[in-house]
Amino acid sequence: MGESRAVVVVGLGGLGSATTYWLAKQGIDVLGLEQFELGHVRGASHDHSRIIRRSYHTPGYVELAAGAYDAWRAVERDADAEIITRTGGIDLFPADAAIDASTYTSSLTAAGVPFDWIDGEEVRRRWPAFAGGDLLTGDVHAIQCDDTGIVPAGRGTATMQRLAVEHGAELRPHTPVRELRVVDGEVEVVIDGDEDVEVIRAGHVVVTADAWTNRLLAPLGHEVPLAVTREQVSYFPHADLDRFAIGRLPVWIWMDDPSFYGFPVYGVTDALKGAEDCGGAEVDPDTRTFDPDPTMEQRLAAFMERLVGGGFGAPRTTTCLYTLTSDRDFVCDRVPGIPQISVGLGAAHGFKFASWFGRELAALATGAPVRPELAPFSMERESLYVPISREAWLV
Ligand SMILES: Cc1cc2nc3c(=O)[nH]c(=O)nc-3n(C[C@H](O)[C@H](O)[C@H](O)COP(=O)(O)OP(=O)(O)OC[C@H]3O[C@@H](n4cnc5c(N)ncnc54)[C@H](O)[C@@H]3O)c2cc1C
DSSP: OOOEEEEEEEOOSHHHHHHHHHHHHTTOOEEEEOSSOTTOSSSSSOSSOEEEESOOSSHHHHHHHHHHHHHHHHHHHHHTSOOOEEOOEEEEEOTTOSSOHHHHHHHHHHHTOOOEEEEHHHHHHHOGGGGGOSOOOTTOEEEEESSEEEEOHHHHHHHHHHHHHHTTOEEEOSOOEEEEEEETTEEEEEEEOSSSEEEEEEEEEEEOOGGGHHHHHGGGTOOOOEEEEEEEEEEEEBTTGGGGSBTTBOEEEEOSSSEEEEOSSOSOSSEEEEEEETOSOBOOTTTOOOSOOHHHHHHHHHHHHHHHOSOBOOOEEEEEEEEEETTSOOEEEEETTEEEEEEEEOTTSOGGGHHHHHHHHHHHHTTOOOOGGGGGGOTTOGGGSSOOOGGGGOO
16 A cells, blocks of 8 residues: 555645645644755745735725735734735836726725825835836826735745644655546555655645646646746845835735836845846746746846936846736636545746635635635636737736
């Protein structure tokens, strides 16, 4: 008899680590399998910071983001440590912005989340860190929402892994899953053994493999159209970083095409982080390179200078993967016709929801009915299968 487990989770980035945590916390026998070392830098859940915010383009996401904060608070209580740092946030819309501001303001209003609609000059008055730049004129408008902050990607993931193990989960790094087979109402999880393949039998399998998801789903006949892009974030040294400390600079997003975003000083003490959303080329997750794209770096540096002023040194840039769905909405569902397998996909904005995903995927793995909140994230929705287009990613 081979190994047999109640639930196997494939992939231990933010979403999979959260799933092992929420399952183990309920006393459920769970094994997490990761192809690389825990905390590796080849996927999407490393580095210091991710944005967490209520400000979203649909009322559904604004409501859901409240659940994301709740789910992280459960981790904070369990770890007896602060995970989320509240910074306040501004979404900046130039005149004729590619992203429609009204979808944000109406969604926040519908959910009763307080925000201010202010022009660029008022932004500079409230946040003098922007006064050094020339971009925020009266033609630019902004949503200022205090309910915005930073969630630490690497530390948050590591915390959930630690708690999962403390609650009884087993996490096994360096264990790539080669295949999933449905046999006699269970799932056979095929991994490399010492001499031959080994099979672990599981009552349920949760696939949180992000960029590698279709390697496991396609042979089951359930490929999801996904675009995997190589993205990058840059840390810019500056002689006067106090100007950009938390409280002096909010989390900011430039809601145009290209779209940029950035953080106050966080995670490192010698540089300010900025990045471009969806600026990178499509890649294969196994053959991608890790070298920064100098064109993207220069585009971002020029933008940062116009936003907050000059004085930055040469950036340190690191890369990561976006895994984008056609509609940029999540997947959080059981595979149609295979209720023993569930899938979670964060659609390149999912880290803020990582703990929420873990809670929801744990419920799916233990047979709970699919909650109405998950309907937009169904594997059967039509918009998941329309041709991939960049326009849909601009949200
Ligand atoms: C630069 C960048 C900035 C971002 N900014 C934000 C942000 O501000 N706010 C936000 O909410 N989100 C943001 N995101 C998106 C968010 O980080 C991702 O949605 C989230 O981290 C995805 O987590 P994951 O666990 O699904 O994927 P990953 O972290 O990639 O984890 C998947 C894991 O599965 C493993 N795996 C795959 N196949 C197998 C297999 N066959 N066997 C075993 N293991 C396997 C992989 O090795 C990997 O460790 C950003 C992403 C990037 C890259």
